[in-house]
Amino acid sequence: MGISAKIEKFMEESSWIRKMFEEGLRMKEELGAENVADFTLGNPVMEPPKAFQDKLLEAVTKPEPGMHRYMPNAGYEFCRDAVSRYYQNETDLPVDAKHVVMTVGAAGALNVILKSILDPGDEVVIFSPYFVEYMFYVDNHGGKVVVVDTNDDFSINVSRVEAAITDKTKAVLINSPNNPTGVVYGEYTLKSLCGVLKRKQEELGKTIFLINDDPYRKIVFDGNKSSSILPLYENSIVATSHSKDLAVPGERIGHIAVNPNCADVEKLMPALIFCNRTLGFVNAPALMQRVVASLQEESVDITDYQNKRDFLYEKLSEMGYSMVKPEGAFYIFPKSPSEDELEFVNYLKDKGVLVVPGRGFGAPGHFRISYCIPMEVIERSLAGFSDAAREFGM
Ligand SMILES: Cc1ncc(COP(=O)(O)O)c(C=O)c1O
Numbered sequence: 001m002g003i004s005a006k007i008e009k010f011m012e013e014s015s016w017i018r019k020m021f022e023e024g025l026r027m028k029e030e031l032g033a034e035n036v037a038d039f040t041l042g043n044p045v046m047e048p049p050k051a052f053q054d055k056l057l058e059a060v061t062k063p064e065p066g067m068h069r070y071m072p073n074a075g076y077e078f079c080r081d082a083v084s085r086y087y088q089n090e091t092d093l094p095v096d097a098k099h100v101v102m103t104v105g106a107a108g109a110l111n112v113i114l115k116s117i118l119d120p121g122d123e124v125v126i127f128s129p130y131f132v133e134y135m136f137y138v139d140n141h142g143g144k145v146v147v148v149d150t151n152d153d154f155s156i157n158v159s160r161v162e163a164a165i166t167d168k169t170k171a172v173l174i175n176s177p178n179n180p181t182g183v184v185y186g187e188y189t190l191k192s193l194c195g196v197l198k199r200k201q202e203e204l205g206k207t208i209f210l211i212n213d214d215p216y217r218k219i220v221f222d223g224n225k226s227s228s229i230l231p232l233y234e235n236s237i238v239a240t241s242h243s244k245d246l247a248v249p250g251e252r253i254g255h256i257a258v259n260p261n262c263a264d265v266e267k268l269m270p271a272l273i274f275c276n277r278t279l280g281f282v283n284a285p286a287l288m289q290r291v292v293a294s295l296q297e298e299s300v301d302i303t304d305y306q307n308k309r310d311f312l313y314e315k316l317s318e319m320g321y322s323m324v325k326p327e328g329a330f331y332i333f334p335k336s337p338s339e340d341e342l343e344f345v346n347y348l349k350d351k352g353v354l355v356v357p358g359r360g361f362g363a364p365g366h367f368r369i370s371y372c373i374p375m376e377v378i379e380r381s382l383a384g385f386s387d388a389a390r391e392f393g394m
Contacts, residue, residue, distance in 0.1 A: 010139075014132055016360025017041065020345075024354045037353045037373075037381035042179060042330065044247040044300070044372040051298050052246050055291045068286060073277040074269075075102025075255070079289040086296040087238075087257050091231045094260050101272045102284035105254040106215040109239035110137050111279055113211060113256060114171075116271040118143040122170040127156060129333060129363035131179050131213070143170070147362060153324050154181040154333070158192045165200045171209040172197060177216035177226055180361045180368040181333040182309070182326020184220055187227040194233040207235055207263045214240040215254070218299040220328040221306040234261045242292055244329075245299040253288035305330050308371045308378060319386050320394030330372040333358070337392035341367050347391060351384030 017040055024038040059067075074080060080097035087095035103109040114124070120142040126134050128147050138145045146169070148160045161172065172193070176185040185193075197208050212229045217240060220226050229236045241254025256272055258265060276283065312332055313325055323334035336358065338344040345357045345367055358366030371378060 006139075010136060014135065014360075017132070017356050020349075020354050020356050023349065027349075027352070027354070031352065035352050037377050037384065039353070039355050039369045039371065039373065039381070042244070042370050042372060043249060044244065044330070045374055046247045046300050046304065046372065048247045049295075049298050049300055051295055052248065052291060055294060056287075059287055059290045067290065071283050071286060072273075073283050074100070074273045075284050076286075076289050076293070079293040080255075082293040082296055083255050083257065087228075087230065091228050093230055095230070095257060096260065098269060099258045099260050099265070101256045101269070101276055102289055103239075103241075103254045103256055103276060104281045104284055105243055105249070105252045106213055106239050106241035107133065107137070107254075108252070108276075108279075108281050108284070109241065109254050109256045110134075110173075110211070110213060111140060112272055112275045112281070113209075113237055113239055114138060114141040114143060115275040115279060116268065117170055117209060119170075121168060123166060123168040125161060125164050125169060125172040127174065129154070129180050129358065129361035129366065131175055132360055132362075134173060134213075144168070150181075154178065154183040156185060156189050156193055158189075158196050161193060162196045162200065165196075165204075165208065167204050167206070169200070169204075169208055171211055173211045173213060174229075175213040177220060177328030178331075179216065179329055180331045180356075180358075180363075181324060182329045182331045183324065184224070184226050184327040187232075190227055190229060190232055194229070197233060197235075201235070209262075210236045212236070212238050214238050215244045216329040218245040219302055219305055219330060221302070221309060222327070224327065226328060230257070230259050234259055235263050237262070242295075246292070246295065247300045248288075251285065251288050253285055253292055255284070305372070308375065311375075312369065312371055312378060315382055316385060319389040321385070321389065330370060332369045332371065333361075333363070333366050334369070336365055336367050337389065337394050339365060341365055344388065344392060348384055348388050351387050353381045353384035353388075 021040040027036045080100040083100045084095045118141045122143050123146045124138045125146045148164045217226050236259045238257045243249035321334045336344045341357045356368040
């Protein structure tokens with residue numbers, strides 16, 4: 001066998017989202033797309049905002065000399081400057097262009113951060129249910145994941161975090177607004193978490209980074225806002241992208257923003273820039289940096305997601321499904337009516353409705369619905385959900 005045994009094992013165990021997505025493609029071919037409701041991927045069907053299209057057109061039709069060349073590995077200064085102004089407004093912190101690195105999406109940002117901070121065997125605390133890629137990203141850089149269960153409502157259990165931190169802990173990685181639950185951590189929770197981290201740093205005499213994987217930051221409902229970790233904790237880092245807020249995941253544009261008061265910031269920033277280069281990204285896509293620089297305050301129409309959240313939450317609740325009402329992102333994570341959620345997911349699949357089993361996120365007994373799909377598909381799926389509810393005695 002030519003490939004790594006570890007990678008072979010990872011591939012077998014881990015990709016429920018892909019498995020269900022591929023199943024969906026097969027079913028669409030066999031039954032016709034109009035007979036399948038595919039809730040598997042977080043791949044928004046929404047088009048990017050008009051401002052994005054306008055900026056893209058401008059960048060292409062008014063080319064500037066050298067715009068396709070290599071650039072400093074951190075990204076264009078004008079773009080990092082624009083991003084830093086976003087954080088200045090959001091936090092009142094003196095975030096500067098030098099605290100920002102443009103990256104190949106949030107996935108690239110996370111890999112760059114982990115590469116920069118982890119030594120072999122260092123631990124990264126994550127929360128279940130989790131975005132499964134964290135397992136692989138941490139492993140990519142020799143780290144070890146420590147999974148902490150959330151409360152029943154998917155909020156962070158701060159005492160469990162306290163118990164999980166050891167002298168090997170290098171970072172705590174949160175994701176708010178959250179995939180797969182749609183939960184948004186409030187300021188009170190974040191402050192309590194930061195309180196524990198400050199205490200633990202002192203007790204252990206070391207730096208523990210708090211990282212927020214933040215690609216859904218603008219997708220928050222009911223007029224609320226997602227709280228930033230930057231003003232709450234000095235050793236904080238944000239990894240994010242425009243994959244979701246501008247609906248451009250294929251364009252691979254994101255960034256890292258570091259708290260200007262972070263420990264060793266003068267060494268951390270060059271380390272991030274070095275890792276952006278040596279992980280093979282070299283720099284974030286040049287054209288996209290030109291486009292997003294002036295779109296830091298833009299986002300897709302959040303009310304569209306909120307309407308879909310309201311519709312699904314109401315209809316599924318009426319059928320008897322139990323779930324935490326999402327406050328952001330575009331996922332719902334209901335309890336499976338069967339303890340073995342795979343049995344339920346397979347039943348639903350036979351009704352033409354594809355969701356992802358909770359075990360794909362370290363939370364068996366649940367299933368994930370990704371509702372960034374057309375409303376008519378969501379409406380069409382209700383018969384399948386209702387049938388499954390009856391079948392499983394709800
Ligand atoms: C929680 C979370 N983090 C990171 C990513 C990766 O985002 P990007 O496309 O910006 O790399 C995703 C994508 O779905 C996600 O859901």
